[in-house]
Amino acid sequence: MTAPAEVEATKLIAEGSRILYEQRVLDAFGHLSCRSPVRSDSFFISRSLAPALVTAEDVVELDFDCAIVSGAPDTRLFLERFIHAEIYRRRPDVQAIVHSHATAVLPFTLVKTARLRPVCHVCGFLEGVPPPFDVADHAGPSTDLLIRNATLGRQLADHLGDANVVLMRAHGYTAVGGSVQQAVYRAVYTIKNCEIDLSSRVLGEPTYLTAGEAAACEATTAEQVRRTWDLWAQEASSGGFRTQ
Numbered sequence: 001m002t003a004p005a006e007v008e009a010t011k012l013i014a015e016g017s018r019i020l021y022e023q024r025v026l027d028a029f030g031h032l033s034c035r036s037p038v039r040s041d042s043f044f045i046s047r048s049l050a051p052a053l054v055t056a057e058d059v060v061e062l063d064f065d066c067a068i069v070s071g072a073p074d075t076r077l078f079l080e081r082f083i084h085a086e087i088y089r090r091r092p093d094v095q096a097i098v099h100s101h102a103t104a105v106l107p108f109t110l111v112k113t114a115r116l117r118p119v120c121h122v123c124g125f126l127e128g129v130p131p132p133f134d135v136a137d138h139a140g141p142s143t144d145l146l147i148r149n150a151t152l153g154r155q156l157a158d159h160l161g162d163a164n165v166v167l168m169r170a171h172g173y174t175a176v177g178g179s180v181q182q183a184v185y186r187a188v189y190t191i192k193n194c195e196i197d198l199s200s201r202v203l204g205e206p207t208y209l210t211a212g213e214a215a216a217c218e219a220t221t222a223e224q225v226r227r228t229w230d231l232w233a234q235e236a237s238s239g240g241f242r243t244q
């Protein structure tokens with residue numbers, strides 16, 4: 001990790017991890033990664049560490065078999081690093097990934113008839129989210145539900161398909177983006193969409209965006225992602241540890 005772009009990527013992982021903690025996407029668990037800016041077959045991710053504590057020095061580079069490319073050979077890695085490796089392998093368009101256990105999203109992973117659909121104009125990226133991925137369908141009924149190996153990672157990546165978010169039963173979700181900023185934005189607004197959807201049900205059945213509206217809204221918000229990042233980064237750097 002010596003190229004300026006690589007150094008910048010490690011800083012983005014640290015800054016993004018702090019943002020995701022402050023925005024309540026991550027707590028002690030969950031992680032953010034980005035594809036290497038100088039080679040397409042590796043990615044940057046923190047060593048196993050609570051996201052709010054991540055610094056640029058904690059970031060390591062892994063290949064798609066999760067072998068360490070840059071970093072100490074004995075570095076302790078996240079159990080679920082295979083989520084990232086296999087999505088990068090399957091989706092060349094994906095440049096960054098967030099994996100979260102946010103509780104606001106969990107109901108949409110548990111109820112078989114529930115679908116995560118875009119409910120407001122800043123969440124068009126949720127169009128096309130598939131039904132929840134269920135580890136039990138692939139590894140039986142007695143696992144800890146984690147994506148602990150490349151096989152489950154590949155099956156999860158296949159389930160994600162071309163969508164921007166994949167739900168994981170009784171576990172959480174994973175959001176992808178064309179940049180760290182976009183992946184973080186999508187992870188944050190997935191939670192907001194779930195909260196709005198559930199709260200509106202007090203009044204009745206919500207009206208979701210049409211596919212055309214979702215596409216138009218996504219084209220608009222994709223240009224606005226930088227504004228959210230700048231705000232959240234400032235909030236995270238001015239005190240931190242959920243001061244807002």
Ligand SMILES: [Zn+2]
Nearest residue numbers: 080099171172
């Ligand atoms: Zn997880």
